[in-house]
Amino acid sequence: MAGVDKGGNVSAENLNALLERRYGADAPSLGDDVNPVLQALLSHKSVRHFSADSLPDGSLEWIVAAAQSAASSSNLQTWSVIAIQDPEQKAKAATLCGDQEFIRQAPLFLLLCADLNRLTTVSELNELPGEALDYFEMFLMATIDASLAAQNAAIAAESLGLxxxxxxxxxNKPRELSELLQLPPRVFALFGMAIGKPSETDVSAIKPRLPQAEMLHHEVYGWTDRKQWIDRYSATMSDFYLSQHMNVQGDWAKHSAKRVATAEALSGRHILLDFLHERGFGLK
Ligand SMILES: Cc1cc2nc3c(=O)[nH]c(=O)nc-3n(C[C@H](O)[C@H](O)[C@H](O)COP(=O)(O)O)c2cc1C
Structure with a gap:
């Protein structure tokens, strides 16, 4: 079994076994000490089948505490999170978010938002112009902060067996989602996170990643035999798709190239720059 059991609990699978799941034959050979944090991190897998069980009391608060414990640029805390638990509101959000059924199933759906509205208020309260808020840098900062918080939330949820x-x-439909969430100006829903207990029928597995030889550069950006690593990884992923009965057209490289081939492949997201301007982000 993987490092996470049916209930989502991290088992004591040793770290080398987890490295092998992540990298296959290209796994680095490292020590095999027990390290629950590394075990949890290396055991991550996305779950898309949830049981109807509601979350244990306190789960949301623990998850948000972990999210808020992430580092934050200048401690500006330029993000917010909207927790949707009401089934009706969640169903509406699911429809707008690619009509993905697992969002309806999950008892909790978080929307992670870049939030420059709070600093707008802080600026007004201090009678300062808040001019920097009109620059792209601030949007990027908010996106980075929200992403760091989200990943802490993800690990916290997984540590709770979720x-x-x-x-x-x-x-995909930023206008409609902003309206549904009643987002004020300078608040933008960056991405969601469905959270729940994995269902009995969940068959998700640890997904391999590109070898470190392709991802990790020493001192400067170094060129490896990139084609070799892409081919090797594509072959590994083809085996993974087969083992998981996943209906993926072509191998990883073909699938990924198609994903960035056209503006249409952005599933409606090509309008985001205009939309952000509309919502009061300056992006200078
Ligand atoms: C920012 C972000 C957005 C994602 N959006 C979706 C999504 O809309 N639907 C989905 O099924 N998976 C989504 N995923 C999950 C990825 O497909 C998944 O993380 C990737 O295939 C690697 O698999 P793993 O998480 O099981 O290791 C998203 C992941 C990230 C980081």
């Missing part, structure tokens, strides 16, 4: 799946499709 499964998670990020939802980038939250940007």
């Amino acid at each position: 499964g998670i799946c990020y939802v980038g499709a939250a940007r």
Whole structure:
């Protein structure tokens, strides 16, 4: 069994076994000490089948405490999170977020937002112009802060025996989602995260990643035999798709190239720059 059991609990599977799941034959050979944090991190897998059980009391608060414990640029804390638990509101959000059924199933759906509205208020309260808020840098900062917080939330949820799946499709229909969430100006829903107990029928597995030889550069950006690593990884992923009965057209490289081939492949997200301007982000 993987490092996470049916209930989502991290088992004591040794770290080398987890490295092998992540990298296959290209796994680095490292020590095999017990390290629960590394075990939890290396055991991550997205879950898209949730049981109907509601979350144990306190789960949301623990998850948000972990999210808020992430580092934050200048401690500006330029993000907010909207927790949707009401089934009706969640169903509406699911429809707008790529109509993904697992969002309806999950008892909790978080929307992670870049939030420059709070600093607008802080500026007004201090009678300062808040001019920097009109620059792209501030939007980027908010996006980075929200992403760091989200990943802490994900790990916290997994440590509580829950499964998670990020939802980038939250940007497919940004106007409609902003309206549903009643977002004020300078608040933008970056992505969602469905959270719940993995269902009995969940068959998710640890997904391999590109070898470190392709991802990790020493001192300067170094060029490896990139084609070799892409081919090797594509072959590994083809085996993974087969083992998981996943209906993926072509191998990883083909699938990924198609994903960035056209503006249409952005599933409606090509309008985001205009939309952000509309919502009061200067992006200078
Ligand atoms: C920002 C972000 C957005 C994502 N959006 C979706 C989504 O809308 N639907 C989905 O099924 N998975 C989504 N995913 C999950 C990825 O497909 C998944 O993380 C990736 O395939 C790697 O698999 P793993 O998480 O099981 O290791 C998203 C992941 C991230 C980080």
